[in-house]
Amino acid sequence: MTIAIGNDHAGTEYKFEIIKHLEKSGHSVLNFGTDSNHSSDYPDSIHPTAKAVESGKATFGIILCGSGNGAQMTANKHQGIRAALCWNNELVSLTRQHNNANILTIPARFVSLQQALGFVDVFLNTSFEGGRHKRRVNKISCTD
Template sequence: MTLAIGNDHAGTQYKFEIVKLLENKGHKVLNFGTDTDESMDYPDSIHPVANAVENGEADLGITICGSGNGAQMAANKHQGIRAALCWNNELVALARLHNNANILSIPARFVSLQQALGFVELFVTTEFEGGRHQTRIDKIPC
């Protein structure tokens, strides 16, 4: 599987560890995030993630910023994106199962690194249930 990842300065350290985890599991990772802790504008790394997922270059995406909100908002401006801000395992699972989320937004300042790594594993391995949920997904785009 190919995953796109993007982060701002608040998510740099988490990004490094997430990339290691994914590559160790045999996934290809497209890194659109900053590699430093210097302040930067999150949309500059989030829009490329959303573009990669939207155009099929990546199967799924992961975004990381301090609260996760800005990253999720930027990603969700793209019509083909369903970015979910998640801070526990149940939200991650439901985002995939019921909402067919294609981008996971992680709030680095509110979850531990170990939690974030667990979220990524769960996000990548959980499949969309389809069925009645697809009808709802079809009604999301404007």
């Protein structure tokens, strides 16, 4: 599976560890994030990550910034994106099961690296339940 990843300076350390974790699990990674801890603007890496998922170049995306809020807001500007900000495993699982999220947003300053790696595994290994949730998810995108 191909995973797109994007981050600002607050998520650089976690990004490198997540990439190692994904590659060790046999996934390919498209890295759109900064590789530096110097201040950077999260939209510069989040838009390309979202576009990769939206276009089908990547199956899923993972985005990181300090609080996760700016990254999530940016990704969700794309019509085909359902980015979810998660800070525990239950939220990660539910956002895949009920919302068919295609981008996991991690608040790097508020969770540990071990938690973040666990979120990635839960996200990639949880399926969308469909059913009544499919009807709701189909109503998310703006059509006007």
